[in-house]
Amino acid sequence: MVFGNMGNDSCTGVAFTRNPGNGENKFYGEYLVNAQGEDVVAGIRTPAPVNQYSMNEQSKQYTSLEKLMPSLYKELFSYQKRLEQHYKDMQDIEFTIEKGKLYMLQCRVGKRNGIAAVRMASEMHKEKLIDAATAIMRVGPNQLVELLLPMIDPAVEIVTKPIAKGLPAGPGGARGRVVFTSDDSVAWAAKGEKVILVREETSPEDVDGMHKAQAILTTKGGMTSHAALVARGWGKCCIVGCSDIEIHNDTKTFHAKTGEIIKEGDWLSLNGTKGLVYEGSMALTDIDLAKNESYKYLMQLVDKIKQIGVRTNAETPEDAAHAMKFGAEGIGLFRTEHMFYGEGSEQPLFLLRKMIVSKTEAERRSALNELFKYVKKDIKDTMKVMKGYPVTIRLLDPPLHEFVPHDSDKLTRLGKELGISMSVLRRRVLALHENNPMLGHRGVRLGISFPEITEMQVRAILEATAEILKSGKKAFPEIMVPVTVTVNELIHQKEIVDRVYKEVCTKMKMKKIPYLYGTMIETPRAAIRAELMANVADFFSYGTNDLTQMSFGFSRDDIGGFLPKYLDLKILPYDPFQTIDQDGVGELVRAGITGGRKAKPHLKVGICGEHGGDADSVKFFHRLGMNYVSCSPFRVPIARLAAAQAAIENKK
């Protein structure tokens, strides 16, 4: 809709009652003299601004309508005001002036970007044009992403051709120099370089390098691969499954299908919102949320209306603090195993490995005793930040062999420090191998095979809580048992908790340490048997990632092989790891809540899978009567907005 100005008394124009680019309450528009429909569509002629406010670099040479036809402009201005007052929303208006007479051709609700949407919603509410519910419904939850993340400058992006396209795993924009290993990422970043880590796929050992990189680009994996999950957790730009490029590690290059060869150190820019990869360094926009008064105003309305709580998945004091700023009301998932990844994890990881390759309970207990202080400190540091908001701590979940080093160097060191021969060590490591680790010896199965692991963790949680309380501060842990299938597992682990609880109370000279005991519901069987589980559990937290994996028989790590085709052919309407599958997985969630609340009418129910940060899923969980959702820190505002919208939609 662009128009040129040729100086005549006939013209056609398009205008917005407020600025659709930033939301400012200013009349904004352009017009073209002697224009027809075809000129409008062709966009060959540069349009003139309707007023001084609408003037830009291209149009400043033209006379504004306000100057050219002051009285008609005044008339137009008053109409647009009336239209907005009447429709109570920003209007996209088409008008024409023929022989000195103004005709209003049409008006409709105007499109706007996320930043503008938030500002208009807040300001129209302040102006009492709309009520709180209407203001909240005016902003698409995913539009908030634009306020939360830098992006590639749209003006630059529109004229640049991408060299590859992948899956948009982590939104926002980023630029940096290409590195191909996690170690290089750390090393280059230490020298002050901005880097983009390019890998076939990532594993927990890459976490440090991923953290130091501006963005991550992988050639394999789906929207819920390791890279995608970690990046989304941090709000980091990430593109995965980008099969348009082929990495050649030997020459430290990658080849794009379009022919470009990118070397280590070359600049790259990523649009993680669309999955686009560009050669070179492109300008980025940036936004400071703390200064965004409209955002803060809107979120206050949101919090008054929403009913379902919003927690975060976090396991470091930094992430927890970050999430608190974003409005989190607790931690819904603290993964105890995360202390074994990334910076500062060397010693605890070594002790964990020592425990893992132990053969006897005595050996294992000795390693666990050494590990104890690290685990306690880790939990305590984050719980302190949460200031008494509930912190749901999941007992050790992943298959143990995930932590065992596979490269020769690290194995040699482990063997040496443990004082066992390499052949014995190799045999023990081999014995841990599993064909389908996702369905293997993990979760509560570890706590039942090795009760001393549960014991150590529970002691760490309760002592950390007691110490915080004794220092006059608040703390409230929720102990969560993962991957359960039967109430008997909960009974077995509860005996350990009860015993340790008494011991800690005695040691800390306390009569009571507050805590809850609950379970993940993440296997289909747990959902089916929920009524019995609720007899022992104080709360349920749905692990919808695993529940989706098991209900579909889709491994998150392996969906890259077939899911794209499923989505292309519309065999599935969307990626069920992104938006909850209401008809299938959702039925199990529903059945589990119904069952659980049959046993305990006020059973606390939450969800801590990736779906906790997806707007449609949050609305579904609201309808099912959940108490809270939990998502990565960055998605907390999105979940809060979705929660408020759910409350409004449900009232109707």
Place this chain on the structure above:
Amino acid sequence: MVFGNMGNDSCTGVAFTRNPGNGENKFYGEYLVNAQGEDVVAGIRTPAPVNQYSMNEQSKQYTSLEKLMPSLYKELFSYQKRLEQHYKDMQDIEFTIEKGKLYMLQCRVGKRNGIAAVRMASEMHKEKLIDAATAIMRVGPNQLVELLLPMIDPAVEIVTKPIAKGLPAGPGGARGRVVFTSDDSVAWAAKGEKVILVREETSPEDVDGMHKAQAILTTKGGMTSHAALVARGWGKCCIVGCSDIEIHNDTKTFHAKTGEIIKEGDWLSLNGTKGLVYEGSMALTDIDLAKNESYKYLMQLVDKIKQIGVRTNAETPEDAAHAMKFGAEGIGLFRTEHMFYGEGSEQPLFLLRKMIVSKTEAERRSALNELFKYVKKDIKDTMKVMKGYPVTIRLLDPPLHEFVPHDSDKLTRLGKELGISMSVLRRRVLALHENNPMLGHRGVRLGISFPEITEMQVRAILEATAEILKSGKKAFPEIMVPVTVTVNELIHQKEIVDRVYKEVCTKMKMKKIPYLYGTMIETPRAAIRAELMANVADFFSYGTNDLTQMSFGFSRDDIGGFLPKYLDLKILPYDPFQTIDQDGVGELVRAGITGGRKAKPHLKVGICGEHGGDADSVKFFHRLGMNYVSCSPFRVPIARLAAAQAAIENKK
């Protein structure tokens, strides 16, 4: 209950109204002169026989009661007859004679082994002592195993100490010389040696060696590991997860916890019913079922009463013929991929591999075209044996990389024959790797990614059927789509089936080729969405192995790490891969049937998981209203008996 004879007019005895060892309708018992309760328990003295029939090697030196006290024996004989007639079952009788007077102390239903149970049930029915239903309820389904398999001679076993104990994966007894590789098993067997294959675990590449061995012993894996499943399918003796022994492949020995070191070539005897391993070669019993008139009589009664059908899981003409003899009424699961394992599979496997590492549809189609004739012949050969009974053919199910060779030699050959470089081949193989193949690119996901695979298989099935019909014989295939999660998959594959059907009808000049089109229900989501699935499927077949894996989140291959502890601690009452978990998995089965029959009231529903051969599970499936169960050939009689018992129990 053993007694000695010291010549006096007081004595105490135990007798059975029929022989509890073989079921013969002969009065059988022993007595001890001047005996007290304590003598009876101690069993120090050798008892005397009550009559000539009861005499054995140890007791032949003593005078029988019949000879010693003829009139009292006559009295006893008539009482026992009356007691059996009254109670209508074999009685275990205690009597005493004091000062020439006979006192009947007690009587109760006598214990008997499987062989005796079958004979008594059949003969009592022939004698019109009991009705058919009673006869059928008299035999425990698992007692039939004793009639179907050789066992270690009980007399020898009772005096021998086992050197190790594992999980009883395949019942029966076996003896042979120890070998540690599949190749050795094949080579030694070719020289006429009886061997026992001892491995840490087995994989599809071991199938030939497993087939040639008398029995299989593994140190790892659970009751549903590869070794256990394959062995049970053949009715072969097998012990798995035997962690009491440690294999040393370097010295070709294994060390037992008890201290024994067994070398290659040493003799070993296994009791697969109890999981016991013995050193040396022990005598085996053997039974010819064809000559067992009682068995045949009982099974005729069974077939008149049972309502649910019994099919078999088979994919060779030999297995199919075997199952037909055991009374199978069709094939419930023909795994198309089994032609790529074992003897004669070299060329088809090579073509399959060629297809797998193809990059373009054209390459893949060319490999599939070559493969076609093998697939058609494979299906046709077995369908012919089944003489018009339905044959459910499952489309390709396993993840493709399962078929790719991993050793260097085979890879080199593959690369050479395919005319691609080793680095290209390695990259293609690597790309097929999955973290959790059970939840990966398998089942219908293959058919959707590569529709040409489905097309080739469907063409083979329909052409094979047409050719059999044209030769004047009968054939009835049921095309089954595996690992579905949504009706859209069924619609997608049905379009291929419909198109190929028309092409085959034209080519074969036939107006109609009979077939059904259906789906496995083996993901929780499929069970939940069954109503929609039934709109397209003519039948459902429950894959309860996978359904159990996904409902519990238990990988069958990896349960060895935790399931033994779960069973020990009674966290689970039994192995859910052996007996269906009625409360959890069973609820999904029930929901799927209800949903499916809502859409199609006469929907044909069966089950083809391992549970089809488990008596308790068969009874559960009967109660759910399934049309048939399908199990390995060897378990067909057990399933038939269980089916009849279910019909009887349900009538009450």
